[in-house]
Amino acid sequence: KAGVTQTPRYLIKTRGQQVTLSCSPISGHRSVSWYQQTPGQGLQFLFEYFSETQRNKGNFPGRFSGRQFSNSRSEMNVSTLELGDSALYLCASSLPLGLGKSSYNEQFFGPGTRLTVL
Amino acid sequence: TQLLEQSPQFLSIQEGENLTVYCNSSSVFSSLQWYRQEPGEGPVLLVTVVTGGEVKKLKRLTFQFGDARKDSSLHITAAQPGDTGLYLCAASGNTPLVFGKGTRLSVIA
Numbered sequence: 001k002a003g004v005t006q007t008p009r010y011l012i013k014t015r016g017q018q019v020t021l022s023c024s025p026i027s028g029h030r031s032v033s034w035y036q037q038t039p040g041q042g043l044q045f046l047f048e049y050f051s052e053t054q055r056n057k058g059n060f061p062g063r064f065s066g067r068q069f070s071n072s073r074s075e076m077n078v079s080t081l082e083l084g085d086s087a088l089y090l091c092a093s094s095l096p097l098g099l100g101k102s103s104y105n106e107q108f109f110g111p112g113t114r115l116t117v118l
Numbered sequence: 119t120q121l122l123e124q125s126p127q128f129l130s131i132q133e134g135e136n137l138t139v140y141c142n143s144s145s146v147f148s149s150l151q152w153y154r155q156e157p158g159e160g161p162v163l164l165v166t167v168v169t170g171g172e173v174k175k176l177k178r179l180t181f182q183f184g185d186a187r188k189d190s191s192l193h194i195t196a197a198q199p200g201d202t203g204l205y206l207c208a209a210s211g212n213t214p215l216v217f218g219k220g221t222r223l224s225v226i227a
Contacts, residue, residue, distance in 0.1 A: 107208075
């Protein structure tokens with residue numbers, strides 16, 4: 001079974017630009033979550049999508065947005081990039097709570113996209 | 119929001135040594151997950167503990183969930199260089215998961 005894939009793996013942008021990151025979940029997983037990882041703050045939750053609907057949102061500004069397509073693939077977008085947005089952006093897929101073998105929201109992570117904002 | 123404190127933040131040990139890392143909170147968890155993250159990769163789920171007092175073993179790794187379900191520990195016996203990585207705990211059973219900041223382990227050959 002293929003794992004979670006994320007593209008691109010590395011990205012360099014300048015302040016003020018916008019960026020779109022892509023995530024393909026494990027086949028059969030319909031829930032996709034996005035996280036931002038930095039050395040200072042650790043892993044912070046951005047948002048979660050299930051069946052093309054945003055189900056939860058973390059405490060990030062509106063510059064961070066996302067969407068999910070009918071095939072469960074997801075994208076996240078960051079507009080008006082700031083230096084502080086430099087981070088590893090991780091996507092994770094999971095079976096929704098209460099479904100399948102897992103009812104504990106176990107996350108299967110992709111390798112991440114390393115975003116550097118100059 | 120549950121706050122998870124992991125300790126120590128950094129740990130550097132020699133191959134063959136034993137170690138324990140901790141994950142603590144003032145809140146009660148319904149369940150807790152441990153992940154390991156290697157450089158350049160995403161975290162990989164190691165185990166989920168659910169019941170207070172539960173102990174789970176994964177080869178040389180032993181995971182324990184506190185009786186009151188407020189804390190957890192990970193013990194590694196005879197550490198090897200392949201154990202090097204960032205160990206993260208996460209409070210689960212809720213949406214979304216809440217992660218601790220991790221313990222960065224370095225095992226030197």
